[in-house]
Amino acid sequence: MRIAVTGSIATDHLMAFPGRFVDQLLPDQLAHVSLSFLVDTLQVRRGGVAANIAFGLGSLGLDPLLVGAVGPDFAEYEVWLKEHGVDTGSVYVSCEHQTARFMCMTDQDTNQIAAFYAGAMAEAGHIDLRAVHDRAPLDLVLVSPNDPGAMVRHTEQARDLDIDFAADPSQQLARLTGEEVRSLVTGARWLFTNEYESALLRERAGWSHREVLDRVGTWVTTLGAQGVRIDRRGEPAVTVGAVPGVRAEDPTGVGDAFRSGFLAAVGWGLPLETAAQLGCAMSALVLATVGSQAYEVRPEAVLATVRTVYGERAAGLLGAKPGWAA
Template sequence: MRIAVTGSIATDHLMAFPGRFVDQLLPDQLEHVSLSFLVDNLEVRRGGVAANIAYGLGGLRFDPVLVGAVGPHFGEYEVWLKEHGVDTGSVHVSAGHQTARFMCLTDRDSNQIASFYAGAMAEAAEIDLREIIARSGPLDLVLVSPNDPAAMVRHTDQARALGIPFAADPSQQLARLSRDEVRTLVDGARWLFTNEYESALLRERAEWSTEEVLERVGTWITTLGAKGVRIDAKDEPTVSVAAVPDIEAADPTGVGDAFRAGFLAAVGWGLPLETAAQLGCALSALVLAEVGSQAYEIHPERLLTTLRTVYGERAAGLLEPKVGQSA
């Protein structure tokens, strides 16, 4: 299965606040918030949603095609991605803008306050999927993850026009997308990914009910943090999968991206949705235990041990012939 992962490629600036954000907020002063947090540390790591998902897929031997825009100093990051199985030949390099920056502050409850500088990402709409196919060959799926909104719409429209199945992952960009943009990105998606908050925001932005969304997508996957994952499809029973328990959280950045990589790999192997979510949760646990969304490595035996312990012999048995093998 050949997957093009479109979206952001960024540098993550990760900071930890030892307290709780809610303790710093005064209910009668929320219209005049002015806060500064003294942080304990700063970690600068490789990131960006598309790059994180591609990294996970590369670790599972899927040779994903990364589609995004970066600044002129991408060389070291590009080498890293190539070493981890990612095809970077379709990445657009800007001559005038720096690679995007994600600046995130996490409190002791794993709540986050973040900002994002788009930089070179503003040029992502210049990337043409037809040129990518000409370079790398036919695509089986286009994943449209957070990016410049014009790029997200263009790549979704191109996937439709080219008859390529697509997955919608608007997540962080929902806050700035219009109703029509959200509807364009979602309508006809084979897979729709959100977390629990984003699922409500998507319905509000699109002005669609849950039932109306399910009329328009193949399968809706909602990650629920420590509560696991819920999978919904029209006229099908809901599938619920528990998260991997007892993980000491180092940093939550990139956890959802790892889930998407594991899930898409498993459905690419033709495995059941429940098994796909279980693999996604197992990869998420690897990220949660590290600082940085690409700080983990996939070791097949360890991964299978986690799957066997948490989800049982059936999950491990279905994944054992696939994990670590060529897609």
């Protein structure tokens, strides 16, 4: 399966606060919050949702196309992505803006406060998906958080080109209008959200859970430490537990890694439950490291995790794929 991953490409500035954010918030002063947090560490890492997902897909042996906008400071990052199997030939380089920046602070409970500077991402709407499809015919377009106009345009172009698409609005739900949310979701083969985003999506779209399922093929909701739930219209929900006992170093990029594992398994023609299991195993790799692209995919280690947590059948299905050994 040839997957184009559209969305943000960014540099992550990750900070660790040794206390708890909730201890610093005074209930009677929330109308005028003015806080400064002294952090213990600063890690500068490669990131951006689309780049993270493409990195995961490339590390799993697929050949994803990354589709997003960057600044002239992208050269070193581009080499890294190419070394990990990502096709960067459709990345748009801005002459005016730097690559986007994600600044995130995590407390000891893994709660996060973050800010995102769009930079070159604001020009992502200039990218024509038709040209990308002409260069490398696509089987699936993943529309992940990006400039809102670019998200709508790429969704509409996928429909016009009759290419299956996956909707992953996640962090941009706060910026999107109800009309935009309905446009991004309707007709999606896959819809990805976390539990909070699923409620926000319903509120923004003005739809019930059933009305969302009437408009998408499969709705995949990540549940943090509880794993993932897969919903399809007229079928019972499928729930897969997360990998237990993982020491949480940094949650940044965990959801992106899940998507890469899930879509890789789908591309290999594996069952949805197995796809979710591989997604959870990929999430565990990221959770145990600092930075969303600091992990290494070693098939034998991933298979060992899948076998231990999900059993021999899941490991056998994954082990039958080229480059993997059961």
